[in-house]
Amino acid sequence: MKNNIPERVVSKMMDGDYFSQWLGIEIISIHEGSCSLSMKVRKEMLNGFGIAHGGISFSLADSALAFASNSHNKKSLVLDASMSFTTPVKMDDTLIATAQEVNLTRRTGIYNVMVTNQDQKLVAAFKGIVFRKEEEWFPDAP
Amino acid sequence: MKNNIPERVVSKMMDGDYFSQWLGIEIISIHEGSCSLSMKVRKEMLNGFGIAHGGISFSLADSALAFASNSHNKKSLVLDASMSFTTPVKMDDTLIATAQEVNLTRRTGIYNVMVTNQDQKLVAAFKGIVFRKEEEWFPDAP
Amino acid sequence: MKNNIPERVVSKMMDGDYFSQWLGIEIISIHEGSCSLSMKVRKEMLNGFGIAHGGISFSLADSALAFASNSHNKKSLVLDASMSFTTPVKMDDTLIATAQEVNLTRRTGIYNVMVTNQDQKLVAAFKGIVFRKEEEWFPDAP
Amino acid sequence: MKNNIPERVVSKMMDGDYFSQWLGIEIISIHEGSCSLSMKVRKEMLNGFGIAHGGISFSLADSALAFASNSHNKKSLVLDASMSFTTPVKMDDTLIATAQEVNLTRRTGIYNVMVTNQDQKLVAAFKGIVFRKEEEWFPDAP
Numbered sequence: 001m002k003n004n005i006p007e008r009v010v011s012k013m014m015d016g017d018y019f020s021q022w023l024g025i026e027i028i029s030i031h032e033g034s035c036s037l038s039m040k041v042r043k044e045m046l047n048g049f050g051i052a053h054g055g056i057s058f059s060l061a062d063s064a065l066a067f068a069s070n071s072h073n074k075k076s077l078v079l080d081a082s083m084s085f086t087t088p089v090k091m092d093d094t095l096i097a098t099a100q101e102v103n104l105t106r107r108t109g110i111y112n113v114m115v116t117n118q119d120q121k122l123v124a125a126f127k128g129i130v131f132r133k134e135e136e137w138f139p140d141a142p
Numbered sequence: 143m144k145n146n147i148p149e150r151v152v153s154k155m156m157d158g159d160y161f162s163q164w165l166g167i168e169i170i171s172i173h174e175g176s177c178s179l180s181m182k183v184r185k186e187m188l189n190g191f192g193i194a195h196g197g198i199s200f201s202l203a204d205s206a207l208a209f210a211s212n213s214h215n216k217k218s219l220v221l222d223a224s225m226s227f228t229t230p231v232k233m234d235d236t237l238i239a240t241a242q243e244v245n246l247t248r249r250t251g252i253y254n255v256m257v258t259n260q261d262q263k264l265v266a267a268f269k270g271i272v273f274r275k276e277e278e279w280f281p282d283a284p
Numbered sequence: 285m286k287n288n289i290p291e292r293v294v295s296k297m298m299d300g301d302y303f304s305q306w307l308g309i310e311i312i313s314i315h316e317g318s319c320s321l322s323m324k325v326r327k328e329m330l331n332g333f334g335i336a337h338g339g340i341s342f343s344l345a346d347s348a349l350a351f352a353s354n355s356h357n358k359k360s361l362v363l364d365a366s367m368s369f370t371t372p373v374k375m376d377d378t379l380i381a382t383a384q385e386v387n388l389t390r391r392t393g394i395y396n397v398m399v400t401n402q403d404q405k406l407v408a409a410f411k412g413i414v415f416r417k418e419e420e421w422f423p424d425a426p
Numbered sequence: 427m428k429n430n431i432p433e434r435v436v437s438k439m440m441d442g443d444y445f446s447q448w449l450g451i452e453i454i455s456i457h458e459g460s461c462s463l464s465m466k467v468r469k470e471m472l473n474g475f476g477i478a479h480g481g482i483s484f485s486l487a488d489s490a491l492a493f494a495s496n497s498h499n500k501k502s503l504v505l506d507a508s509m510s511f512t513t514p515v516k517m518d519d520t521l522i523a524t525a526q527e528v529n530l531t532r533r534t535g536i537y538n539v540m541v542t543n544q545d546q547k548l549v550a551a552f553k554g555i556v557f558r559k560e561e562e563w564f565p566d567a568p
Contacts, residue, residue, distance in 0.1 A: 013190030019197065022186050044164050047208065048155030054204040054220050055161065059197025066189065066196075078196050079534065080506045080555050082224030082366045084394045084413045086387040102398065103370040103406045107557075108505065110368045110409050112396060114386065122387045125394050127411045129368045129506050131533075221392065222364045222413050224508045226536045226555045228529040244540065245512040245548045249415075250363065252510045252551050254538060256528065264529045267536050269553045271364050271510045273391075297474030303481065306470050328448050331492065332439030338488040338504050339445065343481025350473065350480075362480050366508030 006030045006071035009137045013070060020063045023056070027067070033101035033109075035068040041093045052089035061113040061126035064099035069109045069130040073137050076109060081128035087121050094118045097126075107132050148172045148213035151279045155212060162205045165198070169209070175243035175251075177210040183235045194231035203255040203268035206241035211251045211272040215279050218251060223270035229263050236260045239268075249274050290314045290355035293421045297354060304347045307340070311351070317385035317393075319352040325377045336373035345397040345410035348383035353393045353414040357421050360393060365412035371405050378402045381410075391416050432456045432497035435563045439496060446489045449482070453493070459527035459535075461494040467519045478515035487539040487552035490525035495535045495556040499563050502535060507554035513547050520544045523552075533558050 010030045014020060023045075028036040039060055047053040062081060069076040089095065096116050103110040113126040152172045156162060165187075170178040181202055189195040204223060211218040231237065238258050245252040255268040294314045298304060307329075312320040323344055331337040346365060353360040373379065380400050387394040397410040436456045440446060449471075454462040465486055473479040488507065495502040515521065522542050529536040539552040 015190070016188065016192060017190040017195070018186045018188050019195035020189065044160045046158065046160050047162065047205075048157070048159040048212075049217075049219070050158060053159070053161035053201060054208075054223070055197055055201025058200045058204070058223075059195060062196040062200070063189075070190075075191075077191070077230075078227055080224065080226045080368075081196070081200075082222065082411060082508055084222045084364075084387075084411065085220055086389065086392070086394055088219075102409050103368075105370065108370070110370055110406075112409070112411075122394075125386050125396070125411065127366060127368065127396075127409065222510075224366055224553060226506075226529075226553065228531065228534070228536055244551050245510075247512065250512070252512060252548075254551070254553075264536075267528050267538070267553065269508060269510065269538075269551065299474070300472065300476060301474040301479070302470045302472050303479035304473065328444045330442065330444050331446065331489075332441070332443040332496075333501075333503070334442060337443070337445035337485060338492075338507070339481055339485025342484045342488070342507075343479060346480040346484070347473075354474075359475075361475070361514075362511055364508065364510045365480070365484075366506065368506045369504055372503075 005073050005141050006032055009070050009073060010067045012137060023059060025063055030067055030071060032071050033068055035064050035099045037064045037097045039095055041089055041091055043091055046091060054085060057089060057115050057124040058083050060095055060097045061115055064097040064113050065111045065128045068099035068101060068111055073141055075133045075135045075137060076130040079129050079131050081126060083124050083126045085124050087123045089117065089123050147215050147280065147283050148174055151212050151215060152209045154279060155209065165201060167205055172209055172213060174213050175210055177206050177241045179206050179239045181237055183231055183233055185233055188233060196227060199231060199257050199266040200225050202237055202239045203257055206239040206255050207253045207270045210241035210243060210253055215283055217275045217277045217279065218272040221271050221273050223268060225266050225268045227266050229265040231265050289357050289425050290316055293354050293357060294351045296421060297351065307343060309347055314351055314355060316355050317352055319348050319383045321348050321381045323379055325373055325375055327375055330375060338369060341373060341399050341408040342367050344379055344381045345399055348381040348397050349395045349412045352383035352385060352395055357425055359417045359419045359421060360414040363413050363415050365410060367408050367410045369408050371407040373401065373407050431499050431564065431567050432458055435496050435499060436493045438563060439493065449485060451489055456493055456497060458497050459494055461490050461525045463490050463523045465521055467515055467517055469517055472517060480511060483515060483541050483550040484509050486521055486523045487541055490523040490539050491537045491554045494525035494527060494537055499567055501559040501561045501563060502556040505555050505557050507552060509550050509552045511550050513549040515543065515549050
């Protein structure tokens with residue numbers, strides 16, 4: 001069944017994605033071209049201002065982008081990503097990243113990822129572009 | 143002595159920067175407006191492709207940006223950053239991030255950060271803009 | 285009436301916006317925090333590949349961002365913007381840029397702008413962050 | 427002679443680059459992977475704030491990127507670019523854009539472009555990534 005390819009791809013990716021595991025990322029939903037993830041901010045994710053390091057929100061968004069873009073069964077690598085930081089993230093905050101495909105061509109894909117906190121406040125807005133390789137995660141998928 | 147303010151600021155920031163500590167970041171050099179950091183890529187930093195998660199290079203560059211921009215003794219927060227990924231980063235690679243100030247106004251600063259590996263190959267190019275608050279790290283500094 | 289402030293601001297901006305005039309930009313709609321513009325691609329907008337210069341789509345999106353962000357009656361200047369180019373734009377194409385506010389704080393605003401052609405195909409995706417000054421376009425507005 | 431390929435490519439590009447012509451762009455220098463351009467800001471380039479429209483600095487930088495990246499004789503198209511705006515640009519200002527290659531692979535190139543005014547003040551910092559096609563400008567070049 002083609003329909004469960006997104007789940008199978010993300011499950012396979014997550015198995016070896018030790019950094020997403022360290023972040024404590026949980027998958028809320030995954031579909032072709034979109035993805036929603038959550039994670040909780042721990043003390044070891046803070047920076048010198050006592051708030052979450054910018055790399056934490058970026059990493060969560062980057063994982064969401066990776067899962068959303070690879071969901072089409074073609075191996076996709078990030079070429080460029082940018083993030084605007086809007087609200088400081090604190091310890092024990094629960095972040096949710098929602099990746100949405102805004103464009104897909106044979107070789108590239110563009111994604112917006114919004115990261116919100118438990119108060120539905122936007123903490124960061126992310127835009128990324130991926131390069132799509134010919135190689136597939138599951139070559140035998142229908 | 144004004145001259146050691148950059149070191150004092152970064153030392154104070156690093157003390158509470160648990161995530162940079164987790165990353166294993168070491169400070170190679172810090173001056174007003176510039177900074178050089180190194181870190182070694184460990185297994186728990188890898189993603190589902192078996193290479194370093196994009197968030198790792200970003201986090202290293204973001205720390206370099208934070209240290210370089212705060213070196214002027216004014217608390218500075220990242221507004222927006224973008225990163226282009228050029229070369230996959232592997233386990234055991236040693237990364238060096240070099241942040242250079244390209245512009246500074248009363249309220250904003252712009253920084254380029256280059257991340258290279260042990261073969262002096264560029265793995266990621268980063269550009270970030272910070273907002274500079276009035277608040278100082280060491281209000282009594284000369 | 286507060287409700288027509290967005291129109292009044294954009295009308296005032298457009299009066300002196302000689303470059304948007306040169307581009308032939310027409311205002312489809314303007315509301316607080318959002319804006320939709322159209323323009324037609326002319327021969328003098330092409331680059332050496334015989335397609336529209338990247339600066340054309342960017343300029344259209346930048347105008348949409350400027351109008352959407354200034355619609356709140358506070359003078360707002362772009363700090364940083366990024367654009368992903370997805371589809372070549374040809375002569376005689378009609379472009380539509382739609383700016384949507386994704387976040388607004390006292391000092392900053394974040395906007396996504398999508399640029400599509402007459403076939404509703406995305407040609408470019410844009411994200412921008414503005415700095416909001418205290419100064420107002422219409423100080424006496426209710 | 428391979429050495430004059432950059433000049434030949436840019437000359438060919440400029441011939442059909444009606445928008446760079448409209449901008450009044452002049453080529454200061456062009457080498458493999460780098461390029462320097464100048465232009466003067468005219469009244470029809472201003473926006474509603476009475477300063478140069480953000481699209482003007484972007485367009486100048488985008489042309490510099492296009493010339494620098496195509497100088498290798500391989501047709502290269504911009505995938506994504508970001509620009510930080512640091513100083514307002516005024517009418518009659520003379521802008522200089524300097525593009526520098528920061529990385530080149532078989533399929534992609536990364537470039538930084540700095541835009542300064544006649545007082546050597548940075549007005550905008552730009553980073554762009556291009557996709558390199560197999561197609562050449564001069565297939566018979568040595």
